[in-house]
Amino acid sequence: MASPAPAPVRLPKNYQLILDIVQESGRGRHLTMNDVFAQTSARRPGIGYSTVYRGLVRLRELGMISEIVVPGAVSATYEPAAERHAHFRCTGCSAIEDVDYALPTRVLRRVADKSGFDIAAGTVTFEGLCRHCRAGVHTA
Amino acid sequence: MASPAPAPVRLPKNYQLILDIVQESGRGRHLTMNDVFAQTSARRPGIGYSTVYRGLVRLRELGMISEIVVPGAVSATYEPAAERHAHFRCTGCSAIEDVDYALPTRVLRRVADKSGFDIAAGTVTFEGLCRHCRAGVHTA
DNA sequence: AGCTTAGTGAAGATGACTTTCACTCTCACC
DNA sequence: GGTGAGAGTGAAAGTCATCTTCACTAAGCT
Structure with missing residues (x-):
């Protein structure tokens, strides 16, 4: 911002x-x-x-x-x-990476309308396996 | 549900x-x-x-x-x-509330494709002021 | 120089979460 | 009705990131 x-x-x-x-x-x-x-x-x-x-x-x-x-x-x-962006956490190796995604303001507005909250921001986090870990690297 | x-x-x-x-x-x-x-x-x-x-x-x-x-x-x-849903945290009173929103799977898929990550889930959190706090209730 | 405020380092406080240990309970099987 | 293995339990202590306190120093101003 x-x-x-x-x-x-x-x-x-x-x-x-x-x-x-x-x-x-x-x-x-x-x-x-x-x-x-x-x-x-x-x-x-x-x-x-x-x-x-x-x-x-x-x-x-x-x-x-x-x-x-x-x-x-x-x-x-x-x-x-x-810039606003999301993050990704690998459940295998715990690495955190940037993800090029941001909630559309349209969504913020819609949620605000429906809920009655005054919404200032939204954060998005993904989780899963990074390229390394999905390739089979097993983290003990 | x-x-x-x-x-x-x-x-x-x-x-x-x-x-x-x-x-x-x-x-x-x-x-x-x-x-x-x-x-x-x-x-x-x-x-x-x-x-x-x-x-x-x-x-x-x-x-x-x-x-x-x-x-x-x-x-x-x-x-x-x-059901999958998002959460809202009031920056005034710290209350946490449910929000009826979930990332479209289409988004998950797109992000996965672009990033190469194996994405298992996405969590969304909003923050702002709840109905009470926006009404002027000041929380110490 | 003398005063005031901001910045500093060491150390300790806080508090959520997690583990350890020794003991007790349950229950399937006798 | 026993009984032994494994599951469950409570007390207590450990871990760790985060935050605060305190006594001191540096920097800016007059």
């Missing part, structure tokens, strides 16, 4: 680093907070977990990154802000 | 009680594990938390109840097995 509009916001350098890391991970990659912390630590040893945590919160508030919560996943993941 | 098909399975009485509680809660109600435990305790004081936990796991395995994980919700909720 938010156009990535190069914020006029001045970001503390730690937060900037976190943003860089999430953005460099690129579209389609999904980093958990632990992942982000690990990468951040590598580049700036000594940084605290709470700083990373707060950075992710802040960046999310600023609309620069998105927090993705996928049912069945152990933890939330973060990705650069992007 | 789904006739509760009086399972040929013999259910331990604690598990049966748990099933009763979830089913009595009825379509559209969503109980957390704590809720279920509370109600179970009321009817059979002394029952252990782990028994309720195991009961929910078992009943889910048997397909008699569904576990619903809604992004943003603090904990998972349970509901009687029913």
Whole structure:
């Protein structure tokens, strides 16, 4: 939703680093907070977990990154802000992938009308087997 | 809807009680594990938390109840097995409600084709304000 | 320099979920 | 009516992501 509009916001350098890391991970990659912390630590040893945590919160508030919560996943993941899209979780290897699908606004509107709810957003998650796992790779 | 098909399975009485509680809660109600435990305790004081936990796991395995994980919700909720439908979470009061919507299988198929994933299911969650909260009821 | 606010790291708190362990109950089969 | 194997049980502790607290430091302003 938010156009990535190069914020006029001045970001503390730690937060900037976190943003860089999430953005460099690129579209389609999904980093958990632990992942982000690990990468951040590598580049700036000594940084605290709470700083990373707060950075992710802040960046999310600023609309620069998105927090993705996928049912069945152990933890939330973060990705650069992007067009609305769905996610897929592999029940074999737990990988999370982007899926190019978004609920038509027509559906949102219809559901809102029928239910009386004021619907702000809809999220879609698919699950199944990724290309690898369906090919027979058995995950213990 | 789904006739509760009086399972040929013999259910331990604690598990049966748990099933009763979830089913009595009825379509559209969503109980957390704590809720279920509370109600179970009321009817059979002394029952252990782990028994309720195991009961929910078992009943889910048997397909008699569904576990619903809604992004943003603090904990998972349970509901009687029913037709596929979506859920709505109120960002004001955190209530979870049923929504009569399911992704068309056509969508699942199309996404599967495009992505190469073997898609088993898709879940849809809406969020926004429920009738109460949109009416201005402020939830602390 | 002196003040104020934001940012920081370490550590601990919180709370849902899950597992372990030792004990008890059930029940098919004697 | 026994009885032994396996299922069920309750208490308690473990796991783990997430979030908060606290004492301190850095940065910006006057």
